[in-house]
Amino acid sequence: MLKVLDPSAVRRWCRLATEALGQARAEIDALNVFPVPDGDTGTNLHLTMLSAAEAIEALPDDADGDVTWRTLAYGALLGARGNSGVIVSQALRGMAEVLRSAEGRGTDLSLALARASDLARAAVAHPVEGTLLSVLAAAAAAVRGLAADLAEVARVAAEEASRAVRRTPSQLGVLARSGVVDAGGAGLAIILESLAAVVTGSYRERVRIPTGERVRPAGDAPEEPEAAEREYEVMYLLDAPDDAVAALRAELDRLGDSLVVVGGDGLWNVHVHVDDAGAAIEAGIRAGRPHRIRISHLGVPERTRRPGSGRGVVAVAAGDGLAALFEQAGAVVVRREPGTTPSLPAVLAAIGEAGSEVVVLPNDAAAREVAVAAAEIARERGTVVSVLPTRASVQGLAALAVHDPLRRFDDDVVAMTDAAGHTRHGHVWVADREAMTSAGLCLPGQVLGVVDGDVACIGTTVAQTAIEVADRLLSAGSELVTLVAGADATDDLIAAVRDHLVRERPDLEVTVIAGGQGGYPLLIGVE
Secondary structure, eight states, X not given: OOSSOOHHHHHHHHHHHHHHHHHHHHHXXXXXXXXXXXXXHHHHHHHHHHHHHHHHHTSOTTOOHHHHHHHHHHHHHHHOOHHHHHHHHHHHHHHHHHHTTSOOOHHHHHHHHHHHHHHHHHHBSSOOSSSHHHHHHHHHHHHTTOOOOHHHHHHHHHHHHHHHHHHGGGTOHHHHHHTOOOHHHHHHHHHHHHHHHHHHTOOOOOOOOOOSSOOOOSSOOOOOOOOOOOSEEEXXXXXXXXXXXXXXXXXXXXXXXXXXEEEETTEEEEEEEESOHHHHHHHHHHHSEEEEEEEEEOSXXXXXXXXXXXXXXXXXXXXXXXXXXXXHTTOEEEEOOTTSOOOXXXXXXXXXXXXXXXXXXXXXXXXXXXXXXXXXXXXXXXXXXXXOOOOSHHHHHHHHHTOOTTSOHHHHHHHHHHHHHTOEEEEEEEOSSOEEETTEEEOTTOEEEEETTEEEEEESSHHHHHHHHHHHHOOTTOOEEEEEEOTTOOHHHHHHHHHHHHHHOTTOEEEEEEOOOSSOSEXXXXX
């Protein structure tokens, strides 16, 4: 029996818990009736624990306890799936907060389970008894203040978790009516049983989960809260400051239910059931940067029309001239105001209009996040969608120039991506406030020259800075330069840049487009 829960034991625990959840996955999936009977709780818990285990396995053998516990929590956060998986990831974070700087003795484990229970419950917008939260709370309460060695604390916690699982039908009516115990709680019991097995060295057969027989509550089970049938499960990781999360929770709570937000230190995992997946993603965009967006249909019949037929392209444009160019080339255009991102419903509607196979050109780094979210929803509705990594309008124009609807879809995507990737892009804009950039400190009124997304130079005039940007974009193999004039661009500005290019590189073809975009007097593309 182990005296302390050291890094080696943590590795073995994660490995054993992952294996046990994998073996019980289908059995736990069959229990899944709350909050949504979508039959994936076992799968989600297995994938969550697998992510934690794989993160720890990647560590060197001599990694200390601090690094090991931090890695476990981080791996679980990144790989958390579904309502139960997200809650378990937060419970593991709570354990890590205590055990990463402790010896890992019995009293440390009891404190860790108490912290795990507190953090997990706080992460759920509307906690319900008879769930994973109740099982974790019971296990933590059973060992609170227990003056015993590590093996005894682990054993008591695991045994109480198993008993708490069997009590869940008496706490939640839908479980009693369905004749099952709580799926998430059953998975948590397996995780704690695996911990006890590692600590005690006794790999006993885990307690059988009652699934086939009718589970009868001791008394009248409370009715679960009324919950509307929701259309989508939305999950994403979110890079956001900690002080932005309270407002995000409040907004998502208004939009849907089954809300769980876990994490901290700038990285969060968000889970919610909603009817409007777009609104949930947009709430994340307002709070920070959502990524690894996953949208799953919860089985509610579709209320929107099916996608159109044929091949199409959706392009995001920030100016009248650019919009007209994309439309002339056959794209469905989504307009956005300068400095803003397009709305997700607008992008989703455009994808539906474009066809059954659609290429999306976001033409902006921030717009790409919205496009990715819209694509996830569209795929749920049967549309084949590919979002190209175009970060500028000139890249979108280059991609659209080689679009061929008669090619296989995958081949067309490759050709368009290649064309966009071979187009370097830059722009100039006038700073309206003091800021530190990669080229140094800029002051209000100075002109910033951006090359491939990074500030490369700071000038005093738009023309001078635009010429420097163009020179930095050029290479010996450059053949075509596209100048996209903004709403505020003057004829003198365009003439100065064009004349410089013709004089210095007479081999170049220079094209001028009236883009009409606001904010940026000149966009420059080089192919």
